Amino acid sequence: MNVNVLQPIKQDTLSEHVFQQIKEDIITGVIPQGQKIGETDLAKSYDISRGPLREALHKLESIQLVDRRPHSGTRVITLDCAMMRDVYQMREAMEGFAVRLACVAMPQSDIDNLYRLLEKHEATIKQSDGKQYFQKEGDLDFHYYIFSKCQNQWLINYLNDKLYQVLRMCRHRTSQIPFRVEPALHDHYAIVNAINDRDPELAEILMRRHISGAWKILENLLNQEEIKE
Amino acid sequence: MNVNVLQPIKQDTLSEHVFQQIKEDIITGVIPQGQKIGETDLAKSYDISRGPLREALHKLESIQLVDRRPHSGTRVITLDCAMMRDVYQMREAMEGFAVRLACVAMPQSDIDNLYRLLEKHEATIKQSDGKQYFQKEGDLDFHYYIFSKCQNQWLINYLNDKLYQVLRMCRHRTSQIPFRVEPALHDHYAIVNAINDRDPELAEILMRRHISGAWKILENLLNQEEIKE
DNA sequence: TACATTCATATTGTCAACAATATTTAAAAT
DNA sequence: ATTTTAAATATTGTTGACAATATGAATGTA
Numbered sequence: 001m002n003v004n005v006l007q008p009i010k011q012d013t014l015s016e017h018v019f020q021q022i023k024e025d026i027i028t029g030v031i032p033q034g035q036k037i038g039e040t041d042l043a044k045s046y047d048i049s050r051g052p053l054r055e056a057l058h059k060l061e062s063i064q065l066v067d068r069r070p071h072s073g074t075r076v077i078t079l080d081c082a083m084m085r086d087v088y089q090m091r092e093a094m095e096g097f098a099v100r101l102a103c104v105a106m107p108q109s110d111i112d113n114l115y116r117l118l119e120k121h122e123a124t125i126k127q128s129d130g131k132q133y134f135q136k137e138g139d140l141d142f143h144y145y146i147f148s149k150c151q152n153q154w155l156i157n158y159l160n161d162k163l164y165q166v167l168r169m170c171r172h173r174t175s176q177i178p179f180r181v182e183p184a185l186h187d188h189y190a191i192v193n194a195i196n197d198r199d200p201e202l203a204e205i206l207m208r209r210h211i212s213g214a215w216k217i218l219e220n221l222l223n224q225e226e227i228k229e
Numbered sequence: 230m231n232v233n234v235l236q237p238i239k240q241d242t243l244s245e246h247v248f249q250q251i252k253e254d255i256i257t258g259v260i261p262q263g264q265k266i267g268e269t270d271l272a273k274s275y276d277i278s279r280g281p282l283r284e285a286l287h288k289l290e291s292i293q294l295v296d297r298r299p300h301s302g303t304r305v306i307t308l309d310c311a312m313m314r315d316v317y318q319m320r321e322a323m324e325g326f327a328v329r330l331a332c333v334a335m336p337q338s339d340i341d342n343l344y345r346l347l348e349k350h351e352a353t354i355k356q357s358d359g360k361q362y363f364q365k366e367g368d369l370d371f372h373y374y375i376f377s378k379c380q381n382q383w384l385i386n387y388l389n390d391k392l393y394q395v396l397r398m399c400r401h402r403t404s405q406i407p408f409r410v411e412p413a414l415h416d417h418y419a420i421v422n423a424i425n426d427r428d429p430e431l432a433e434i435l436m437r438r439h440i441s442g443a444w445k446i447l448e449n450l451l452n453q454e455e456i457k458e
Numbered sequence: 459t460a461c462a463t464t465c466a467t468a469t470t471g472t473c474a475a476c477a478a479t480a481t482t483t484a485a486a487a488t
Numbered sequence: 489a490t491t492t493t494a495a496a497t498a499t500t501g502t503t504g505a506c507a508a509t510a511t512g513a514a515t516g517t518a
């Protein structure tokens with residue numbers, strides 16, 4: 001595995017520690033969407049003073065997990081359809097570009113690792129074709145492995161720190177819905193094949209299709225959900 | 230002009246006000262690159278207490294203008310060649326995608342405005358073919374106008390809040406170097422023509438070429454500069 | 459009853475002092 | 489003279505109190 005891909009973990013300060021914790025609580029729904037966050041309350045419940053808490057909230061704002069309005073307060077974002085669309089479009093643009101770069105930069109050993117990863121996914125799917133929920137994590141692993149090899153630190157950080165946090169939140173929200181995972185696996189193989197052929201042009205196109213396809217499925221599900229309610 | 234494209238200006242708090250001010254001071258070089266920032270000193274020089282100043286520094290960190298290490302301190306980033314490359318690659322990916330979206334979403338009136346903008350640039354260039362420095366601002370206007378019409382708030386915010394701040398910093402650093410601006414104008418016309426033909430595919434390709442071309446020129450200049458020193 | 463205004467309350471923004479950590483300086487040992 | 493160690497200094501992290509602003513309740517008026 002490469003170094004220098006992920007920033008060093010700095011959890012030394014209270015502010016940073018609480019930031020991480022609140023982040024997880026928002027993503028996993030412990031703090032529900034749209035909820036107003038009172039500084040005094042939260043500070044008490046995490047047992048720190050308001051100073052570091054405010055700094056944590058600022059960091060949360062910078063990765064779009066909360067909205068802050070001066071003098072008014074902070075509240076957790078609500079993942080509506082428009083926001084998810086924006087996020088998936090961003091992924092399309094950025095992961096498409098990332099795979100194009102990675103396709104040129106990857107050593108063969110990384111490509112081999114990707115094939116092994118997909119084989120593992122394939123086995124997991126065959127083993128348990130009922131409970132496909134677990135598999136979604138595998139999807140993230142695949143995407144993460146690829147963009148982390150693109151050699152552009154800004155791109156990596158944005159995908160990792162911002163987009164994928166919101167994405168995890170989406171997944172959590174839609175985790176009860178069962179997806180068909182075989183088509184995704186097929187897409188993944190096609191992408192790795194393009195990388196293996198050192199065809200960045202094609203790799204980008206396939207990645208874009210893969211992500212925009214995922215969005216179309218998700219969009220339909222969300223609309224159905226809305227109609228039901 | 231559309232509303233809802235730029236977030237409302239919130240300069241109500243000290244923290245926000247100082248953030249804006251330090252941001253400008255960094256971008257324009259008043260605070261030089263690589264400089265260590267002492268909280269006590271800066272707080273005194275902006276005549277506020279350390280609380281709001283720290284919040285401002287966190288915001289600056291979130292747009293990559295400073296590096297913070299816990300317990301150690303804050304320093305202004307240094308724009309080396311690798312970082313500029315990353316930024317230009319990001320622009321290539323994101324502005325390419327933005328123009329693709331904008332190409333579909335733009336009403337004809339916006340396209341007319343773009344043509345008028347380019348005519349104005351053309352006139353400015355002819356008028357003062359010596360001092361092309363001023364013209365670079367025009368380039369930013371053009372790019373900004375396009376991506377602000379892409380209808381994806383995440384994309385707009387990232388370009389506007391992060392990439393373009395660093396880009397302005399680059400421009401300031403290389404402002405003494407004269408550029409030939411006619412080729413850029415030619416590219417701009419080609420892009421607007423593609424938009425006018427409602428050809429998002431082509432518009433994206435042209436935008437990518439335009440930006441990667443600009444990077445190649447800049448890269449050469451930076452290398453020459455290094456050799457000299 | 460509906461609406462506007464005023465006052466009380468709660469929440470956010472700011473400050474200055476204190477604690478914890480890093481950096482520098484000076485002394486001691488090899 | 490160079491490296492190690494230890495103390496002193498400076499800087500960052502944290503806290504609780506105070507000021508400014510917004511929110512909500514109560515009162516009065518149409």
